Amino acid sequence: xxxxxxxxxxxxxxxxxxxxxxxxxxxxxxxxxxxxxxxxxxxxxxxxxxxxxxxxxxxxxxxxxxxxxxxxxxxxxxxxxxxxxxxxxxxxxxxxxxxxxxxxxxxxxxxxxxxx
Amino acid sequence: xxxxxxxxxxxxxxxxxxxxxxxxxxxxxxxxxxxxxxxxxxxxxxxxxxxxxxxxxxxxxxxxxxxxxxxxxxxxxxxxxxxxxxxxxxxxxxxxxxxxxxxxxxxxxxxxxxxx
DNA sequence: TTAACAATTCATGAGTAATTGAAGGGTGGA
DNA sequence: TCCACCCTTCAATTACTCATGAATTGTTAA
Numbered sequence: 001x002x003x004x005x006x007x008x009x010x011x012x013x014x015x016x017x018x019x020x021x022x023x024x025x026x027x028x029x030x031x032x033x034x035x036x037x038x039x040x041x042x043x044x045x046x047x048x049x050x051x052x053x054x055x056x057x058x059x060x061x062x063x064x065x066x067x068x069x070x071x072x073x074x075x076x077x078x079x080x081x082x083x084x085x086x087x088x089x090x091x092x093x094x095x096x097x098x099x100x101x102x103x104x105x106x107x108x109x110x111x112x113x114x115x116x
Numbered sequence: 117x118x119x120x121x122x123x124x125x126x127x128x129x130x131x132x133x134x135x136x137x138x139x140x141x142x143x144x145x146x147x148x149x150x151x152x153x154x155x156x157x158x159x160x161x162x163x164x165x166x167x168x169x170x171x172x173x174x175x176x177x178x179x180x181x182x183x184x185x186x187x188x189x190x191x192x193x194x195x196x197x198x199x200x201x202x203x204x205x206x207x208x209x210x211x212x213x214x215x216x217x218x219x220x221x222x223x224x225x226x227x228x229x230x231x232x
Numbered sequence: 233t234t235a236a237c238a239a240t241t242c243a244t245g246a247g248t249a250a251t252t253g254a255a256g257g258g259t260g261g262a
Numbered sequence: 263t264c265c266a267c268c269c270t271t272c273a274a275t276t277a278c279t280c281a282t283g284a285a286t287t288g289t290t291a292a
Contacts, residue, residue, distance in 0.1 A: 003132070003135065007135065010126055010129050010135075011130040011249095013130075013203075014123060014127040014129075014130045015123070015250085016123055017250095019123060019207065020119075022207060022208075023206075023207050026207065026208050026209055026211060034269095035268075035270090036267090036268060036269075039269095044251095045252075045253085046268080046270080047251085047252075047253075047269090047271080049269090050269065050271080051250075051251085051270090051271095052250090053269095053270095055249095066258095068259065068260075068268095069258080069259050069260070069268050069269080070268065071268080071269065071270090075208075075211075077208070077212075077213035077214045078213055078216075080208060080211075081214040081215070081216050081217040082217065084214065085216075085217030085218075087129075087196075087200055088217060089217070090139075091138060091139050091142065092142050092191075092193070092196060093143070097193035097194055097197055098200065099197070099218070100194075100197050101197040101198065101201030101204060102201075102215070102218035131280085150239095151238075151239060151240095152238060152239075161283085162238080162240080163239090163240075163241080163242095163281085163282075163284095164280080164282075166239060166240050167280080169240095170240085184289065184290075185238045185239080185288080185290065186238065187238080187239065187240095
């Protein structure tokens with residue numbers, strides 16, 4: 001993944017409203033959530049939400065799908081994974097202490113993993 | 117990890133100079149690199165570098181250690197891991213497609229992996 | 233003590249991002 | 263057709279981030 005795309009994605013995530021937005025959409029699963037419902041849920045104005053949604057969409061972190069009057073937004077899990085993968089593997093070169101975060105909620109860190 | 121700390125870290129990473137800086141420091145290992153050498157390496161002015169270094173340090177992504185006239189900066193691998201861990205586990209709730217990034221450098225994406 | 237060096241801090245200005253409210257483009261129901 | 267609804271776009275304002283160079287602090291060597 002190119003660095004410029006990673007930077008765009010990180011900029012998109014580096015915002016309170018948008019990070020919260022991604023969290024909500026993750027919970028919502030693949031069917032996603034209508035923009036209006038998100039706006040009510042996060043208590044932001046429609047135009048402001050629309051701005052943030054387009055930032056996330058341009059960064060490849062979410063996708064929108066029209067359904068009659070509504071637009072349902074859902075996370076692009078592969079896109080998010082690509083960004084995290086860049087940080088983990090390209091940027092941090094699979095550093096064992098960094099990669100300790102990959103064991104989701106189990107043991108802290110297996111110390112003698114000598115995989116490279 | 118609190119969301120405000122994650123946001124600070126993401127903001128710190130969402131900058132070309134600083135992302136490149138983290139990459140260099142990761143390569144440099146635990147002994148780190150003197151600020152002046154980093155500045156020469158990245159071709160940025162001393163004051164500009166100092167600004168970026170402090171952003172990263174405040175975000176808990178790097179640490180500085182004085183040695184006579186120099187300050188050696190090195191990555192805080194645990195700190196970086198915490199940020200990625202938040203994205204992976206808290207924000208994305210260990211979503212399998214997101215977590216596919218955790219297998220460092222092997223198959224691109226096994227489509228029907230239903231292991232968890 | 234003086235000079236040279238390493239790094240940071242400060243003030244200024246330029247550029248970019250975020251918020252707001254109003255206006256516009258589709259869509260569905262009466 | 264008319265109105266209500268959902269969402270996006272636009273223009274204007276505000277707020278923030280980044281870059282620059284000069285001044286400053288602290289350290290080493292002459």
